[in-house]
Amino acid sequence: MGKDKSSLEDLIEKAGGCAVVDGGFATQLERHGAVINDPLWSALCLIKDPHLIKQVHLEYLEAGADILVTSSYQATLPGFLSRGLSIEEGESLLDKSVKLAVEARDSFWDSLERTPGHCYNRALVAASIGSYGAYLADGSEYSGCYGLDVNMDKLKDFHRRRLQVLVEAGPDLLAFETIPNKIEAQACVELLEEENIKVPSWICFSSVDGENAPSGESFKECLDIINKSNKVHAVGINCAPPHFIETLIHKFKELTKKAIIVYPNSGEVWDGRAKRWLPSKCFGDDKFEVFATRWRNSGARLIGGCCRTTPSTILAISKIFTQRMERERRSRISSVFNLRDYASHYNLRNELQRKIHIVSRANFVLK
Numbered sequence: 001m002g003k004d005k006s007s008l009e010d011l012i013e014k015a016g017g018c019a020v021v022d023g024g025f026a027t028q029l030e031r032h033g034a035v036i037n038d039p040l041w042s043a044l045c046l047i048k049d050p051h052l053i054k055q056v057h058l059e060y061l062e063a064g065a066d067i068l069v070t071s072s073y074q075a076t077l078p079g080f081l082s083r084g085l086s087i088e089e090g091e092s093l094l095d096k097s098v099k100l101a102v103e104a105r106d107s108f109w110d111s112l113e114r115t116p117g118h119c120y121n122r123a124l125v126a127a128s129i130g131s132y133g134a135y136l137a138d139g140s141e142y143s144g145c146y147g148l149d150v151n152m153d154k155l156k157d158f159h160r161r162r163l164q165v166l167v168e169a170g171p172d173l174l175a176f177e178t179i180p181n182k183i184e185a186q187a188c189v190e191l192l193e194e195e196n197i198k199v200p201s202w203i204c205f206s207s208v209d210g211e212n213a214p215s216g217e218s219f220k221e222c223l224d225i226i227n228k229s230n231k232v233h234a235v236g237i238n239c240a241p242p243h244f245i246e247t248l249i250h251k252f253k254e255l256t257k258k259a260i261i262v263y264p265n266s267g268e269v270w271d272g273r274a275k276r277w278l279p280s281k282c283f284g285d286d287k288f289e290v291f292a293t294r295w296r297n298s299g300a301r302l303i304g305g306c307c308r309t310t311p312s313t314i315l316a317i318s319k320i321f322t323q324r325m326e327r328e329r330r331s332r333i334s335s336v337f338n339l340r341d342y343a344s345h346y347n348l349r350n351e352l353q354r355k356i357h358i359v360s361r362a363n364f365v366l367k
């Protein structure tokens with residue numbers, strides 16, 4: 001029996017085979033002046049400036065994002081508790097992170113009703129679940145070094161309640177982001193099963209060498225675990241430099257049948273101690289445009305940007321994908337016309353032959 005298409009697969013199909021994920025969320029908050037040099041990082045805005053969160057979501061929608069990733073990357077209950085908030089307040093902020101994105105999506109979609117012929121899809125909201133390393137706020141989402149006291153149970157305990165609250169808030173998808181090692185990938189997979197989560201999810205790894213997970217463990221080891229789960233619909237890389245991505249897509253294609261998702265950062269490197277981006281090989285929107293085509297041709301089905309990319313990056317990607325879809329649509333129409341031409345030519349020929357046959361038969365009868 002064929003299995004039903006998930007909302008994610010449906011979106012990918014509607015988008016012409018490759019959907020666009022939004023870009024750096026915290027980056028865009030900062031461009032609007034938000035100060036997030038804080039252990040809560042972008043989640044600080046959930047407390048201080050929720051309107052700005054909605055505005056950034058709207059900017060990514062306008063740029064053509066098919067998927068919004070929520071502001072919950074570094075929003076965690078222990079993080080909020082150490083801020084002096086109660087459990088109820090922390091849970092309400094997690095709920096709010098999803099609601100803000102849903103509200104932005106709904107109001108943008110409603111406004112499009114007044115724009116005939118627009119080429120947007122109704123976006124999906126993916127609840128961001130940053131890695132344990134993100135919560136540690138020491139840059140360990142890029143090293144995978146969690147210390148000896150961190151075992152499977154600890155990781156599951158860390159993720160469980162946030163996962164429950166986010167799911168309860170009603171996102172379309174779950175986005176596990178910048179997972180740096182095998183044990184955390186396994187914790188996520190086991191949790192999805194234990195909590196019987198019905199919301200489709202993706203799991204994305206960071207990478208600092210372009211070959212392995214940051215911990216040094218091979219992606220084969222990591223994907224072997226994920227492949228066993230039917231709760232994970234896509235797997236890939238986020239917040240790694242763009243020049244690693246094409247090779248990693250080819251590697252992932254050999255390791256999994258799941259949809260492949262990539263949303264790299266600009267190429268700059270995060271200094272976890274100084275809490276700032278170090279200037280290094282940095283790729284602009286023009287490069288993303290070229291890369292995105294190559295990533296798509298290599299087999300990625302979800303493409304976007306992560307830190308230090310902005311709505312203009314997403315606009316560059318979505319524009320070339322929309323143009324491509326338009327070209328494909330035109331060539332489909334022209335091949336339908338060709339087929340029709342052929343069919344009418346064929347019918348005409350048959351019709352002529354039938355008439356010739358009738359005339360010759362009549363001649364024969366008359367003779």
Ligand SMILES: C[S+](C)CC[C@H](N)C(=O)O
Pocket residue numbers: 038039041074133134135136137138139141178239270272275307
């Ligand atoms: C994706 S990194 C730039 C997020 C910030 C990091 N977890 C930190 O707090 O240092």
Ligand SMILES: N[C@@H](CCS)C(=O)O
Pocket residue numbers: 023024025026027042069070073128177178239306307
């Ligand atoms: N969704 C997060 C990921 C940080 S690596 C953001 O874009 O800020």
Ligand SMILES: [Zn+2]
Pocket residue numbers: 238239265306307
């Ligand atoms: Zn990032």
